[in-house]
Amino acid sequence: MTIDFYFDFLSPYGYFAVEKIEAIAAKHNRSVEYHPMLLGIAVRKVMGLKPLLETPLKSDYLLKGWPRLSALYDVPYQFPSRMPHPIPPARAVCWAKNEAPDKVAAYVREIYRAQWRDDKDVSEPQLLAEIAESVGINSEGLVESLDSDKLRQQLTAEVNASLERGVFGSPTFAVDEELIWGCDRLWMLEHWLANGSWESIS
Amino acid sequence: MTIDFYFDFLSPYGYFAVEKIEAIAAKHNRSVEYHPMLLGIAVRKVMGLKPLLETPLKSDYLLKGWPRLSALYDVPYQFPSRMPHPIPPARAVCWAKNEAPDKVAAYVREIYRAQWRDDKDVSEPQLLAEIAESVGINSEGLVESLDSDKLRQQLTAEVNASLERGVFGSPTFAVDEELIWGCDRLWMLEHWLANGSWESIS
Numbered sequence: 001m002t003i004d005f006y007f008d009f010l011s012p013y014g015y016f017a018v019e020k021i022e023a024i025a026a027k028h029n030r031s032v033e034y035h036p037m038l039l040g041i042a043v044r045k046v047m048g049l050k051p052l053l054e055t056p057l058k059s060d061y062l063l064k065g066w067p068r069l070s071a072l073y074d075v076p077y078q079f080p081s082r083m084p085h086p087i088p089p090a091r092a093v094c095w096a097k098n099e100a101p102d103k104v105a106a107y108v109r110e111i112y113r114a115q116w117r118d119d120k121d122v123s124e125p126q127l128l129a130e131i132a133e134s135v136g137i138n139s140e141g142l143v144e145s146l147d148s149d150k151l152r153q154q155l156t157a158e159v160n161a162s163l164e165r166g167v168f169g170s171p172t173f174a175v176d177e178e179l180i181w182g183c184d185r186l187w188m189l190e191h192w193l194a195n196g197s198w199e200s201i202s
Numbered sequence: 203m204t205i206d207f208y209f210d211f212l213s214p215y216g217y218f219a220v221e222k223i224e225a226i227a228a229k230h231n232r233s234v235e236y237h238p239m240l241l242g243i244a245v246r247k248v249m250g251l252k253p254l255l256e257t258p259l260k261s262d263y264l265l266k267g268w269p270r271l272s273a274l275y276d277v278p279y280q281f282p283s284r285m286p287h288p289i290p291p292a293r294a295v296c297w298a299k300n301e302a303p304d305k306v307a308a309y310v311r312e313i314y315r316a317q318w319r320d321d322k323d324v325s326e327p328q329l330l331a332e333i334a335e336s337v338g339i340n341s342e343g344l345v346e347s348l349d350s351d352k353l354r355q356q357l358t359a360e361v362n363a364s365l366e367r368g369v370f371g372s373p374t375f376a377v378d379e380e381l382i383w384g385c386d387r388l389w390m391l392e393h394w395l396a397n398g399s400w401e402s403i404s
Contacts, residue, residue, distance in 0.1 A: 043259070055249055061370065061381065068400045071400035072390070167259075184387055188274070198269075
């Protein structure tokens, strides 16, 4: 009865989705399991693609689309002055999954807000510790753990599992045996949660 | 007061959208202007991408996604045994825009159905003439025109105009100054048509 939520902090679509997913899950009596994945470092290599913002035509569309989604979803957004290295915040989420599993949802959400709303550098270990404290996680040990073999292996395992499941975009929702990609397909996720099938209800 | 509808017959998403667009337009007192574009021959070259079905991970998702959209939209679909050469049907649409502008919507829809519902080869000039007749277009001259300079230039102009507008996917809807890509974002198109802005109405 869970929704597996796959995301990369590099993805503003992940941010818009994370602002909505807990309410959607609660409405349908589901819980959310958070899975960091790595778009640039893992997925794009498998797919053989260049970064979206270096892809002609699409990059223009995406840059215009983010403020649009921000307005549509009523979620504050600003284009960040830097893109974070995606590994430290992803490992910090792995750490939180071990140390404070009931606070992971809030932690993921606040890291996303720091990145896509507040223009902070979420690859900074000290900031990751501050955000942890802000959602009620005792951050002792977090900064020292970010380069540990344990978190390294844990994130690698998450990333490999995401690829094995066929995840290639952020956000991706996996529910029952279904994979749903994209924050603008929340309506499909809701359709499945409500009906348990793809049959049209019209 | 038009919705510009950009499409390629290679795209099943264009097919699902074409089954919905006229009703959506009518609901909001808009008309639809049909613009053939060329994904494989023009867009992908500009973007520097390989075909979607040759892109790991994404191809699996797409192939599973088409029957899903068929069910969700209640539009019959079968995976075709061949992909058509996209130029003859695109030129036939240019021809119909000249000869029978009020029948273009029906013509585009029936070519799409032949391709994605009935497993016909819509690059066949004779079939394109038969489909024209079936929607009440006198097809005299169509077959002979498909290689004419006039249609060649007309399609090239359509394709160049689509790229200039930033269109890179099928279907794309352009309405007022907004570009909306994807048959699963019809909800965004409807939001714009109803509100004329991206502000959330919730």
